[in-house]
Amino acid sequence: MGxxxxxxxxxxxxxxxxxxxxxxxxxxxxxxxxxxDALGKITQKLIQxxxxxxxxxxxxxxxRLEGKAPQAIGIAEVPDAISLTWDQGDE
Numbered sequence: 001m002g003x004x005x006x007x008x009x010x011x012x013x014x015x016x017x018x019x020x021x022x023x024x025x026x027x028x029x030x031x032x033x034x035x036x037d038a039l040g041k042i043t044q045k046l047i048q049x050x051x052x053x054x055x056x057x058x059x060x061x062x063x064r065l066e067g068k069a070p071q072a073i074g075i076a077e078v079p080d081a082i083s084l085t086w087d088q089g090d091e
Contacts, residue, residue: 024038025038025039
């Protein structure tokens with residue numbers, strides 16, 4: 001069941017962790033990291049790990065570029081046959 005109409009819990013304005021992470025990435029300062037380039041350094045590291053053959057990094061890059069593959073949802077057991085009985089009452 002989905003959220004009720006008007007639910008704002010997942011709106012872009014209400015993503016507190018994401019918003020905080022974005023703010024801190026923009027203002028992060030450290031030696032060897034130009035102001036505002038923390039995300040750039042992180043993505044460079046991710047790409048380098050993927051190039052070095054790290055499977056998790058390759059998967060992350062592919063998921064970010066192509067989107068995650070949809071999960072297969074199946075039925076574990078399919079019945080061999082379905083039988084129907086029709087009851088016409090007092091006949």
